[in-house]
Amino acid sequence: xxxxxxxxxxxxxxxxxxxxxxxxxxxxxAGLFALYAAYRVRFPAAFAAGVRLDLRxxxxxxxxxxxxSSACMAGxxxxxxxxxxxxxxxxxxxxxxxxxxxxxxxxxxVALGLTFLVLKGCEYADHIRTGxxxxxxxAWFLAHPDPGLKIFVALYFLMTALHAVHMxxxxxxxxxxxxxxxxxxxxxxxxxxxxxxxHFVDLLWVFLWPLFYLMRI
Amino acid sequence: xADAPASRTVLLLATxxxxxLFGTSWWLSYLPLGRWSIPIAxxxxxxxxxxxxxxxxxxxxxxxxxxxxxxxxxxLVVILVGLVAVDAVxx
Numbered sequence: 462x463x464x465x466x467x468x469x470x471x472x473x474x475x476x477x478x479x480x481x482x483x484x485x486x487x488x489x490x491a492g493l494f495a496l497y498a499a500y501r502v503r504f505p506a507a508f509a510a511g512v513r514l515d516l517r518x519x520x521x522x523x524x525x526x527x528x529x530s531s532a533c534m535a536g537x538x539x540x541x542x543x544x545x546x547x548x549x550x551x552x553x554x555x556x557x558x559x560x561x562x563x564x565x566x567x568x569x570x571v572a573l574g575l576t577f578l579v580l581k582g583c584e585y586a587d588h589i590r591t592g593x594x595x596x597x598x599x600a601w602f603l604a605h606p607d608p609g610l611k612i613f614v615a616l617y618f619l620m621t622a623l624h625a626v627h628m629x630x631x632x633x634x635x636x637x638x639x640x641x642x643x644x645x646x647x648x649x650x651x652x653x654x655x656x657x658x659x660h661f662v663d664l665l666w667v668f669l670w671p672l673f674y675l676m677r678i
Numbered sequence: 679x680a681d682a683p684a685s686r687t688v689l690l691l692a693t694x695x696x697x698x699l700f701g702t703s704w705w706l707s708y709l710p711l712g713r714w715s716i717p718i719a720x721x722x723x724x725x726x727x728x729x730x731x732x733x734x735x736x737x738x739x740x741x742x743x744x745x746x747x748x749x750x751x752x753x754l755v756v757i758l759v760g761l762v763a764v765d766a767v768x769x
Binding site: 477484487499524528539542667670675677 | 733
């Protein structure tokens with residue numbers, strides 16, 4: 462088998478592995494989305510009231526931040542793929558030069574991801590100060606004894622925290638890839654795998670945002 | 679084996695479309711849409727998801743095996759969430 466064919470098989474296997482991993486992660490979240498749907502049908506008023514507890518402006522700001530981060534990551538992959546396909550004239554064999562444009566875009570992606578987590582932390586802190594905590598053992602829940610609210614709050618913390626954990630993994634993954642962002646095909650392929658994960662985490666939030674911040678009726 | 683890069687125009691248009699849909703969702707959440715608010719919000723989320731899958735993750739450029747995995751996963755998610763929701767509504 463030629464080196465090119467071998468390399469193609471390796472890249473294909475790596476992409477397939479990441480996509481199967483993402484599909485399994487999607488099914489994990491599907492169970493939680495199903496739980497949300499079932500309880501939303503059972504406690505519509507409590508869930509609408511629960512959504513009104515969340516800070517719409519903060520959740521919306523975070524949505525904009527994640528969309529922008531995904532655009533940056535897609536831009537980084539595009540820059541690297543472009544550089545890999547058309548190396549600079551005069552570039553000899555050996556280690557390809559670093560792609561500063563791609564590294565910059567990935568650094569912005571990581572910075573936006575960290576901003577998302579900080580804002581999420583601020584929102585959690587605000588809820589916890591008020592007594593809106595999972596489990597419902599607080600004075601706030603004594604004043605609001607609706608069982609649907611307890612379930613909403615538990616689901617809110619569970620699903621958004623699980624998403625935040627995925628964000629942390631994504632930040633570390635992309636951060637680790639930054640120094641190796643070079644203008645060659647191997648680097649472009651490696652970074653594309655990290656980008657797939659990052660876009661998947663963005664995709665999850667695209668559905669979490671309306672469930673926990675917009676559907677107030 | 680880097681694939682052909684995504685065109686800058688496509689990435690820019692996808693980003694603009696995502697932010698336009700984001701703004702639309704946010705604006706509509708302030709309107710009294712009644713029982714339509716949920717399907718509209720979820721419909722816009724699906725549209726954003728399709729843009730991310732095609733323009734950013736470039737699913738249409740992936741090999742068939744990868745597309746099949748994604749299609750099966752999406753189908754399973756829809757079946758699971760759909761059946762649970764239908765069951766809850768009809769009880």
